[in-house]
Amino acid sequence: MNNQEIVQKLWNLCNVLRDDGITYQQYVTELTYLLFLKMMKEKAIDDASLRGTIPEGYQWDDLMQKEGLELKTFYQKLLIELGTSQNEKLQQIYADASTSIVEPKNLEKIIKSIDALDWYNAKEEGLGNLYEGLLEKNASETKSGAGQYFTPRVLIDVMVQLVDPQVGERCNDPAAGTFGFMIAADQHLRNETDDYFNLSPQQAEFQKNEAFSGMELVKDTHRLALMNALLHGIEGPLKQGDSLSSNGKWMKDYDVILTNPPFGTKKGGESVSRDDLTFGTSNKQLNFLQIIYNGLKANGKSRAAVVLPDNVLFESGIGAQIRRDLMNKCSLHTILRLPTGIFYAQGVKTNVLFFDRGVTDQNNTKDVWVYDLRTNMANFGKRNQLTMAHFEDFMKAYVTEDRSEIQNERWNKFSREDIAKKNDSLDIGLIADDSLSSYDNLPDPIESAEEAIIKLQQAMDLLNEVAEELRVVEEVKVVVR
Structure with missing residues (x-):
């Protein structure tokens, strides 16, 4: 049984809990509590250092020995015990944990079903990959609501590959979600270093404990991110809190930032509470954009790739000032206009901005290249998903040393001077829509x-x-x- 089949079996167990009125999101959180115990048992078989992670008396085998009401009572006590553990990571995963399962027989069935899965093959394929597959499954279910702005894995992989993190660089995601960008960056580097075996012990330690960091606002999502990071062997700083508040000021001087910030405005329309941003606005993505380009090292080598909605490209007033500040401090060299339908919230129009931080704070952007992957594209959605093949031409254009050699109508250059004439609007580069070329369609x-x-x-x-x-x-x- 491969991981995909295991994920489907785990997902099907959700049907057991329908009578308890449990949502998909609650189910994934509940699975996290149980899977962590089971996975720690499996990992401890191969790694003796993990055998003391779960306190005696509250391990997976202790759950397996109980039934009925006794099991449910013990499980509730276990959640409280682990949530107040001295182990910081354990405490964070089980912080304020409580069960949504009402019927003891349902809890018993889920525990026994988890135990009966093919864990040998799951370990062979990677427990982290299994868990990430479960998170992706949750996001793909429109009923769960978790995937409203879920970043497709193929897009994450494209962004990571083009930004190309290096060993020893500090990478960050200030809107971490379930930590998908950092896990992809870690995998990118593992692929290039024989799973870090080509590194010195000091370098490998840095990659594990310092290279990847992030912050996530929502507690339950942060819990999932912690679990995801631990199962992938990542133990860098991953904090719970609001990056747009003073609690996010610890994130600075990064070599690489990869992120897909939340869209919308702050509740009540109030401006961000951080005092280290130049421009105050209630627009979340404009504030995140400031955090990102100001969070890069001013060394001419640091770089970022960020997913942003269309309004960031053309919003006037403070929006124009922030874009101007971005283009002064950074070389905004590439914009990828993404197709609609790739996010589970239909109709959301997004882009990826690629930029490098300059050494100075002025005149770093010279030319902006725009690739239109939106116009005259097929309709994407759950049935017709985006694949790496859709990005091949863009990736070729991106890495070409002389970009002007690329002959592709979707690939166009705009000078900084031309952009300035349009009040620094970056709503540029979309080609003619064939559906409007015929008079009959007008x-x-x-x-x-x-x-x-x-x-x-x-x-x-x-x-x-x-x-x-x-x-x-x-x-x-x-x-x-």
Whole structure:
């Protein structure tokens, strides 16, 4: 049985919990509690240093010995015990843990089903890969809501490959999610160093304990990220908290930043609470963009790749000021216009910005190359997924020493001067849409004009109604006086 089959079996166990009213997200969290115990047992067989991770009396075999109500009572006690453990990682994974499982028989069935899986082959393929497969499965289920802005693994791999982290570099994701970018960066380096066996002991220790870091706001997601990191042998700083608050100020001077920040505005519309950002705005992604380019080392070698929605490219006011600051401090050399439908929230239009931090804070961007992977592309979604083949032409253009040699209508250059003439708007590089090239596909101008008149009339009627209501209120106030 391979990992994909194991993931499917684990996922099918969710049906056992339907009567308990458990959501997909709750189920994955519940599985994390149980899988960690089982995986620690499996890993300790090969690594003696892990045998004391779980306290005596609260290990996987202790769960297996109990049934019914006794099992549920013991499980509840176990969660509390591990959540107050002296082991920091253990404490973080089980912090404020509680079970959503109501029926003891359901808990018993899940534990026994997990124990019966083919763990020998799971270890051969990698327990971390198994867990990541489970997270991806959760994100792909639209009912779970977890994948609303889930970054497709193929896109993560493209970004990591092009940014090309090196051994000894400090990498970071300030919007860590389940830590997918850092795990991909770690795997990228393992592939190039024979799983770190080509490194000195000091270098291997750095990769394990310092090379990869991040911060995640949501507690349950942070729990999943910790589990994911530990199962992949990554023990760098992975903190729970708001990167847009003062708690995120520890993240600075990185060689590489890879991330897909959350979209939207802060609740209540308030500005970010960090005092080390030049421009205050309630727009989360604009604040994250500032954190990212200011978080890179100013050495001319540090670099970033970040997924951002379209509005970051053209928003005026503070948005234009932040883009100008970015292009001054960094060489914004490449923008990849992504197709729609690759995120599970349909219609979200996104881009990847690639930039390198300069040594100085002025005039670092000279030319911006834009690759349009959006226009005239197939509709992507759950049935038609994005693959590495879709990125081949872009990746070839990206790494070519003389980019002007690439003859591809999707690949275009814009000078810094041309961008400045457009109020530093980066909403550029989209090619002609074939669906609009035919006159038959264009909207009827008379119908469009009539529709606009109707909408304007409706707006006028609504305004007149509001004005009339305000007049009535004023008349009532006069009578009362």
